[in-house]
Amino acid sequence: MNAGTADGSNPSRQCVKTTCPYCGVGCGVAATVDEAGNATIAGDPDHPANFGRLCSKGAALAETLDLDGRLLRPWVDGRPASWETALDLVARRFAETIAEHGPDSVAFYVSGQCLTEDYYVANKLMKGFIGSANIDTNSRLCMASTVAGHRRAFGSDTVPGCYTDLEQADLVVLVGSNLAWCHPVLFQRLVAARAARPAMRIVAIDPRRTVTAEEADLHLAIRPNSDAALFNGLLAHLADTGAVDRAFLAAHTEGFDQALAATRGLAPAALADATGLDPAAIARFYALFRETRRVVTVFSQGVNQSTGGTDKVNAILNCHLATGRIGRPGTGPFSVTGQPNAMGGREVGGLANQLAAHMEIENPAHRDVVRRFWNAPRLAERPGLKAVELFQAIEAGRVKAVWIMCTNPADSLPEADRVVAALRACPFVVVSEAMADTDTTRLADVLLPAAAWGEKDGTVTNSERRISRQRAFRRAPGEARPDWWALTRVACRLGFADAFPYRNAAEIFREHAALSEFDNDGSRDFDIGPLVGLSDAAYDAMAPVQWPVRDLGDTGLPDRRLFGDGRFFTPSGKARLIPIAAPQPVPMPERMFVLNTGRVRDHWHTLTRTGLSPRLTAHLAEPFAEIHPDDAHRLGASEAGLLRIKNSRGAILVRALVTDRVQPGSVFVPMHWTDRFASAARVDAVVPADTDPISGQPGSKAAAVRVEAYRPAWYGFAVLAERPRAVDATYWALAKVHDGWKLELADAAPVSDWPAWVRTLMGIAVGERSVDLLAYRDAEAGIHRFAAFRNDRLIGALFVGPDPVAVSRGWAAERLGDGPAEPRQRFAVLAGRAGGDSPDPGAIVCSCFAVGANRIAAAVTGQGCASVDEIGAVTNAGTNCGSCRSEIQRILDHVRRHDATLEKAG
Incomplete structure (x- = not known):
């Protein structure tokens, strides 16, 4: 196996085993590149996370390797530059800012999509040598509350279980997790286990009736933000029915009496009111949990992305600790991460309130360990700015230089319009990115071309603590380089060359492993010390390994659980149950809706990768809002009409998806669409920047918004061979198809000259003789249809009507790839549907x-x-x-x- 050279190249044409760059399941991928450079992607049958299975996103990875839109060289102030010029400028501006305003005037904002080696170097440079803890990560937006909850309960940020626990459990409780869409391979392992053992039960706790909920044996459509109340009630029920493990509590925990006391006073009627659940459904769930010994509780963003997320986490942990259901096969609380390397980032201290190797920045002994290991006299001594605070500090002018890596905060942070304004006003913004045009790169003073998946070399850690290699199987294009390479060269320019001598990712990994065992006598959970002995070749060939690692040959399939011996990482060695005061329901202001945000099945984050795949855009091609039929009727919103969702922070315009999968008074909008793919769909523009007081994680699941029907004068749909330079419509949403683009349109303003409007949209020059423009118009009915052919090939078609147009979208898009069109075929394009000899496959x-x-x-x-x-x-x-x-x-x-x-x- 050849994993590539230090510059990210891979001259081999044989199969390369690597790891998927999407969710935290951490699926193994086998990539084979032919002589023409085309990659074939398959699941790795030997990887213990997926055993060869891939989800739709992973299966389509080959479609995202196109170089179209890639950032291929550095840019400074909007002009191409050399790496030397760009790096000199970055180092000089950071040094000048630090000299004038102190180390806390600069910051890094990194990502759970960085490799561990990139993360390690960034954290070491900022915390160890610049001397500030102002490095935070977009993992703050998804998993910070879990980190805080783990540390409160266990004394460490430890996920105790393994994926096989989900298969061995007799009850799996999914809380705030649409596992079927967000972690599909893991969900299919769970469903297969239930098929093999029909007595297994699945409970889904989620305000929406998601695909996951539909597969569950019991769905609890909980009121938003009432998870802590539900699990507080469960703890009280377990105590009242004698279902707690008194021996385990006495020997291995502390704080049970205080935690139990905090649950009292919530009568059954009050609990039903707080959660919005039928008392009988609550009783059924409590009985299942009480009577089932092997229980796993899986939780994700629905728990974490809350202003009370840490308390929700601890309310769940309390129930497992009270019953001793932790550390044994088929038991335990299980946090599933949203990003491919959120766990790796936590291991190296990527969060502003952590040190590397799971050490605590607030702990003087831990700071001493890291200071001595790094020989870092400037080591930061207090937590830095968490993500939301960081961008507020940029807005206020306290942070004057920021380096953003592998993430798109102009879209993903709450109050996103304020983030854009802050970056626009910041004196110096550096962005390391693989794609040239994102909503964040548009705000950069310096753009650094980063190596992308398939081009970079390092490790990632999945949700079950399993470290896997991400290997390069293609040469990085243009002048793209790994993030660790750029960081190291800036560190050298800042005068820290002796501490950053790295020549490849293997050297960084060995240092990371060495720090994990340095002065670690078993008092810290994260320990991969034996991997210090890996040679470059052994690192290249390293099999997936689950930490803690106790032996150099300790790789492969065996599961490694923690806490089975009842030993935790608190000063007393006992786990802590935390008293949780569940918040009372807050009435929503009159005529306001609760906005829930999240992911869809086939897209990822802000579409910079999945938006390149025609296959993935075919399922859900435009931004939408799920709204209950009763609410849609009250607002006068039609199926497939448009909704404007707004509050004092901003507004978005999205398609209405009328469904009873959401509760009345609620709307759900995906997080993925940006200004590159839609006119006004950056949903985080309307999410408030309110955060959990312990974790600093923003709440993204319960924003108060107003919803109103938007009534256009016309709707349109177009297929285009070339991406339009501009779209003159209030609403538009763009999606990739195999030979071009498809475009949804609407506007409240009538168009006076449709032929001219069409020529502008399709980039047809006035008087261009090689283009034939066919038209059908019924002005009285408001129907207009156009098809443009250049040299007898379709370059664009537009369908306009007073209502959402009924056109076979897939069929129309396929016509872009057809050969020369005969007259009959041209008129079929105007009709917008296939004939009887070519059936429409449908959505x-x-x-x-x-x-x-x-x-x-x-x-x-x-x-x-x-x-x-x-x-x-x-x-x-x-x-x-x-x-x-x-x-x-x-x-x-x-x-x-x-x-x-x-x-x-x-």
Whole structure:
């Protein structure tokens, strides 16, 4: 196996095993590159996270390797520059700022998508040698409350369990986790385990009826922010029914009486009111937890992304500690991370209130360990600015230089418009990025071209503490370089060359491992000391390994749980149960909605990678808001109409998806769309910058917003061979297709000259003779259709009407790749639908195999399929990652109901 050279190249054409760059499951990937440089991506059957299975995003990774849009060289002040010029400027401006205003006037903002080696160097430079703890990460936005909860309960940021615990449990409780869409491979392992052991039960606790909830045996549609009340009630119930483990509590914990006392006073009626749940449903959940010995509670962003997130985490941990359900097979609390290396970032101290190797910046003994190991006389002695505080400090002018790496805060931070304004006013902004044009790169003084997935070399750690290699299988394009390389060269220019002598990622990893064992007599959880002995070749070939590592050959499949011996990392060695005062429900102001944000199945963060894949954009191609039918009716919002969602912080305009999957008074909007892909869909612009007082994590799940129907004069849909330079419409959303782009449109202002508008949209020069523009217009009905052909090939088509246009979008997009169009084919384009000889597959349901809703329905009606598995056998739909199986079931049920209605009517 050749993992590539230090500059990120990989001359080998053989299969390279690497790790997926998406969620925290940490799936192994096998990449094979042919002689033309084309990569084929498959799951690694030997990797213990996924055993060969990939989700739709992982399966489509090869489609995201295109160099279109890549940042290929440094830029300074909007002009191309050399690396030497750019790095000299970065070092000089940081040095000048520190000299004039002190080390706390500069900052790094990094990412859970950085490799551990990049993270380590950034943390060492900022905390150890610049002398400030002003380095934070976008993991603050997703997992900081878990870190704080773990440290309060365990004395360390330790995830105790393993993925196999989900398969061995008899009850799995999913709290604030749409595991089926956000961690699909892990969810399919869980579903397969239940199929093998039908007595297993799954409980989903989520305000929305997600795909995950539909697969659960019990769904608790909890009121937003009432998780702590529910688990406080569970702790009281366990105590009252004699279900606590008194021996475990006495020997291995402290604080139970105080934690239990904090749960008193919440009567059953009050608990039902606080959570919005039927008392019978609460009782059923409590009985399942009480009566089932092997319980795993999985929690994610729905718990963490809250102004009370840390308390929610500890309320969950309290219940596991009180019953001794921790550290044994099939038991334990389990935090699943959102990003591929959120765990690795935590290991190296990527958060502003941490030190490397899971040490605490507030602990003088820990600071002494790190200071001596790094020989760092300037080591920071107090926590730095957490993410929201950091950008507020930039806005206030206290932080005057910031280096942003591998993340897009102009879209992902709360009150995003303020973040944009802050960066625009900041005296010096450096951005390391793989893509040239993001909402954040537009604000940079210096742009540094970063190596992307498939080009960089290092390690990542997944949600079960398993360290895996991410290996390069293609040469970094242009002048792109790894982030650790750029950081090291700036460190040398700042005068710290002796501390940053790294020539490759292996050297950084060995130092990271050495720090983990330095003065560590077992008092710290994170220890990979034996890996110090890895040679470059051994590091290159390193198999996945779960920490703590006790032997150099300690790699491979064996699971390694923590706390099974009842020993924790607090001063007393006992776990702490934390008294939690569950907040009382806060009434929503009249006519305001609760805004919930999150992810969708086929997209990732701000679309810089998944937005390049036509396959992934086919499922959900534009920003939307799920809204309950009762609310839609009250607002006069139609299915597929538009909604304006706003508050004092900003406004967005998105498509209405009318569904009873959300509760009345709530809306759900995905986090992914940016100004590069939509006119006004940056949902974090309306999320307040309120944070958890302990973790500093912002709440992204319960913003108060107003919702109103937006009534355009016209709606439109277009397919275009080239990305439009500008779109003259209040609403637009752009998505990649195989040979171009598709575009949704709407505006309240009528268009007086449609042919001229079309020429501008399609980039057709006035008087251009090589273009034929066909048109159909019914001015009285407000219907306009245009198709433009250059040298007999379709370069664009536009369909306009007074309502959302009924056009076969997939079919229209496919026409962009057709050969020369005959007259009959041209008029078919204007019609916007296929003929009888070319059936419309319908909206894509299964992204892995591009199977549409109409094809699935046809398998039921025409081929007699009576189950999801039978549909899969005929169409392949749902047979890879399985995250579309619930949607397939809904189509199956709908077709059956329709057929039954017709039969009854007949």
